[in-house]
Amino acid sequence: MHSPIPDYLLEVLDACGTDGGAVADYIPELAAADPDRFGICLATVDGTVYSAGNAETTFTIQSMSKPFAYGVALADQGHEAMAEKIDVEPSGEAFNEISLEPGTGRPKNAMINAGAILTHSLVAGDDGIQRTERLREMFSRCAGRELRIDESAFTSEFDTAHRNLGLAHMMKAVGILDCDPVEAVRGYSRQCSIEVTCRDLAMMAATLANAGVQPTTGEQILSRRSVRQMLSVMMTCGMYDAAGDWMTDVGIPAKSGVSGGVIGALPGQVGIAVFSPRLDSHGSSVRGVETFERLSTDMGMHMMEVAHEGRSALRDAFTTDGPDPVTVYQVQGDLRFTGAETVVRAISEAEHTTGRVVLDLTRAYRLNDVGQRMLLEVARRLGLDGIEVAMVDPDHALHGPHVEASGLEMFDHLDAAIAARADR
Template sequence: MRSPIPDYLLEVLDSCGEDGGAVADYIPELAAADPDRFGICVATVDGTIYTAGDADVEFTIQSMSKPFTYAIALADRGIDALNERVGVEPSGEAFNEISVERGTGRPKNAMINAGALLTHSLVDGDDSAAQSERVRAGFSRFAGRDLVVDEQAFVSELASAHRNLGMAHLLKAAKTLDCDPVEIVRGYTRQCSVKVSCQDLAIMAATLANAGVHPLTHETLLSRPVVRQVLSVMMTCGMYDAAGDWMTDVGIPAKSGVSGGVIGALPGQVGIAVFSPRLDSHGSSVRGVEAFERLSRDMGMHLMDVAQEGRSALRGAYVTEGDDPMTVYEVQGDLRFAGAETIVRAIAEGEHETRRVALDLTRVYRLHDVGRRMLLESVRRLGEDGLEVVLVDPECALPEAADVGSERLTVVDSLADGTAST
């Protein structure tokens, strides 16, 4: 069976409007971006990648670099030490506002430019070049491949970095920044000029969603306390002066960038990245925000919509014995997107040498809307593939199955009934 998830992602891209917003024009290299590019990638915490559209097109990471540099600095300095230098409060201001806290001289958080400049200065390294290389190498480990700096974009952005230079000199005057403001702006600009794709960003976000363990290499890159700190600041500060709207409408820890990307990390489930260069008044991708709203609504991804418990959704998969064997998938628990995706993937990857496939919902005690729709689509596609489907549903958890309209579907109350129906 072919998984329905890539088709759904294509539908999301098709449903998001093309009007509104404009590419960033204060950086010449960004002003030349193709405004019609649109890509999306969803990476699960166990390493499955789903893409649609321009997911492999590279662009500069820009402000989406901030959570990852913050993570590196937290790992280098420790959470308490970093909190003394950079705050964690939402600023309520635009990303490039020139401001610091009164009395302390601290930037309000690490997601606005002032905080990101200071955070970059706190990464370990003997000099600015060493710090920049540590950041680039760290990003590469998060992405699972060697990332490079777009030198042309770096030169273009550095030439117009007057506002960031003003912030850096303000931090220096407030005695918050210890080193040369010009060198820090140079290093931060290189950080923002690292080239990534949607797929890179989704994998990087999935590493945060997976408590710091890389979903593909299985390497532990960050400690759990560091990940919790990063995700918390992303949730409250990552979308700048639109953070409140984002929290209520989307509810996923996120970060945007003026190149047109938006990343989200849903703890324990997925990393998501969307790319579309046209920006809104907050400096976030218009279609990227719309796509995240759609994903959150359709897939039940809002962080405050808490599952009752997180047991494994796939209890077992096996083939029955007898003259007419049957491939059985036993489903259990509270089925949301991540759990349903596990089931859908197992079915999609199954060899199915039997003519019949059973989906046993006996131990399912809650089916969220996204889980219901994904299971129904799987039942439909199995029928299209020419397989007989037996739905074991004693509690009528999936009453809509009767509407699938497949003559190859049989609904029974027990697996024994399904075996007897041959």
């Protein structure tokens, strides 16, 4: 059967084909872009890719590089050191405004140009060339293929980078930028000139949606903590002075670029990339914004859409027949606090008439730290009440030294856990 998703994406392209906006004309290379190009690509966290339109057209990454460079700098410098250099507050101003904190000189966030230039300087490397090469290599790993720098785009961008040079010199003057301002802007301009397609960007965004794990290679490229920080800043600052409208209308952590791209990463679900060169007054793709609004509405992708994961975390609870019955709780899904609380509440409120409880995690594909601690604690308390507890965990959703220290019986199959009671 032919999947309906590509057909739906074509419908979205047809519906969002507005002619408003204009290409970026302050960088000659971008001014020459074909304004009618329009592509979209979705990449799921398991690596499935859907696309429509000009999804394989190449263009430069521009400001969509900012969150990824921020992630590398977080790994190199540490979160605390980065917080001393760059704030995480929305500026409420255009991307190229001078938004520096009085007294410290910190840029408001890493998504505006001042913060992005400073972020680039905090990536480990002897000079701008080394820093850009590290970023290019990391972007390539996220995209799943080798990316290159468009040298003509770099030359065009750096030759017209007067405002960015002014921002860098200003940060040098207040003491927040340590390296040479010209070197920092040159490196940042090269970073923005890395060539990508919608498919590349969708895979990069899917890596963020997948907690830093590249969906097709399985490589943990960014730490979960760094990804949480990156997505948080994207959500509040990624769309510049339109961030409030974006949050209410779309509700997906996102970043735009003046080449006409927009990326979005919906945690645990999908990475999205749209390309169309005509820009609105905020410097974001007109069609890109409209497309994301349509996807969010049609597919329920807004982060603030209320989920009901807690209600479905406990799949079933039953007591086996026979002379030596066992109480079984079957858990399912991605177990975070609300899901774990549902399971814990059901167990704690039950009147157990058997001497053995089995927690079946066969359908629980992931437990975060809170979920694990809650289940282990309820197992411990059942033990204090004189009830034996066993876990069925074939995919090792429970893991780590605290699991081994618990002394729980572990089984790969529910039948084996139930039979173990009968064999006693």
